[in-house]
Amino acid sequence: MVFTHLPSNVLLLLVAFAPSFPVAAVLLVLRSLLSQLDVPTRQAYTMALVRPEERGAAAGVTAAVRGTASAVSPAITGFALTVAAVGLPFILAGTLKAAYDLVLWGMFRGVPLPHEN
Numbered sequence: 001m002v003f004t005h006l007p008s009n010v011l012l013l014l015v016a017f018a019p020s021f022p023v024a025a026v027l028l029v030l031r032s033l034l035s036q037l038d039v040p041t042r043q044a045y046t047m048a049l050v051r052p053e054e055r056g057a058a059a060g061v062t063a064a065v066r067g068t069a070s071a072v073s074p075a076i077t078g079f080a081l082t083v084a085a086v087g088l089p090f091i092l093a094g095t096l097k098a099a100y101d102l103v104l105w106g107m108f109r110g111v112p113l114p115h116e117n
Contacts (some may be wrong), residue, residue: 001038001041001042001101001103001105002038002101002102003037004037004038004102005034005037005038005097005101006102007034008031008032008034008035008037008097009031009093009094009097009098010094011027011030011031011034011094011096012027012031012090012093012094013029013091013093013094014085014094015028015031015087015090015094016087016088016090016091016094017087023025025058043059043062046058046059046062047059048113048114048115049114054060055079066094073093076089077089077093080092
């Protein structure tokens with residue numbers, strides 16, 4: 001998951017430093033090509049770690065948290081654009097999402113799946 005999502009977050013961060021709109025647009029298109037490749041892997045990994053009777057609840061909680069974050073982020077971005085440099089939201093988003101990916105990778109890289117025990 002990290003190996004597709006991390007480059008997508010670096011591309012997001014680089015949008016802030018794009019010298020022109022066409023370059024920024026290309027970076028965003030490339031990011032969108034990579035950004036969702038982790039979804040099936042993440043969902044499968046989550047379901048493999050959770051007991052079968054808890055899988056529905058785990059999927060619901062995961063979807064709710066992602067939906068809430070997606071709903072709140074435009075307000076935060078709008079605020080950041082009004083009080084700071086135009087590229088700040090891209091820098092913050094790319095940096096925070098990359099840090100999140102690295103923390104997840106660090107936490108779960110050694111966790112064996114139940115069928116591996």
